[in-house]
Amino acid sequence: MSAPDLVLYEEEFQKIKEALQRLRLDANANVVFLVDKNGQQIAAIGDLASLDTTSLASLTAGNVAATDGLARLIGEKEFSILFHEGEKDNIHISIVAQRVILVVIFDERSSLGLVRLRVRRATAELDKIFEEITQKVEREKDSLQVDFESPFSEITDDDIDRLFSE
């Protein structure tokens, strides 16, 4: 594996959601969400009803990956912020803790300056949470392997056949 699997504990997951909620209010944004660099959605807060968050996550990750590629081509490590301006809605994308992508969608009720400011504060907070997660995973790695039985250890061919039975 090129990157360790992402493990999210309930406690940190709650902290992440709280941080996103705060950012949404402070930045006056419509939607705030967090995606990992492979395009899997981690958490989302805001007006999600009319939004296809799965596609949004995948395209965001593709976008960041392509931009990372561009950065390396010209000798940059990464472009840490991407901003897309629309007629009504805008998207602000930034990297947190080197491995997750923070996306903020906002309209004329907010401004780029405000979003950037609030994102910076939220990023520091999220960095800390992800740092804690990494430490926790390290700490509990051994005990996890002993105590933790994967629910998939007893997966059978029949289980898989059933998925495709329709």
Next chain:
Amino acid sequence: MTFINYAAREINCKIVYYGPGLCGKTTNLQYIYDRTNPAAKGKLISLATETDRTLFFDFLPLDLGTVKGFKTRFHLYTVPGQVFYDASRKLILKGVDGVVFVADSQEARTEANVESIRNLDKNLKEQGYEISAIPYVLQFNKRDLPTALPTDDMYRKLNIKGEPTFEATATTGVGVFDTLKAVARQVLMELKKK
């Protein structure tokens, strides 16, 4: 990298369709999309050129049902097959859980198939994966064409590790779901080892 969310009881897996240009990767996804119950699928996203050649990727999220109480969600991606899009292909392989190699059965595409598998091997290595170790399925597509090579010949040239192999005609859907099921099976069985 399979993403298992214990809080939401969800498993997310990423499957990539790889292969030379015009071999039918997008057609595979299109068929799966057309034949899947609307409740179980998301939007099919195609980042393609005006002439319908894949530019970056196609993406199709599928909810297949539950395994051991976990909702299984498969994210299917295709890569752009044309040789000069190699930088994009590398990006799409990031975090992959399983690969389907779609080979074009036409005799004239033999070299392109071999070259594309070599490219897959190289790009996987760059991402830290070994083709011998990851879930992998081979599909011989376009079996309906008169110029299709005998499958024995193709198998000799393209088989890597005795992987499950399927004959397909993606335009009519022959072999498409068998291929998907085989790779999904390997990916889910992989979870056992974790």
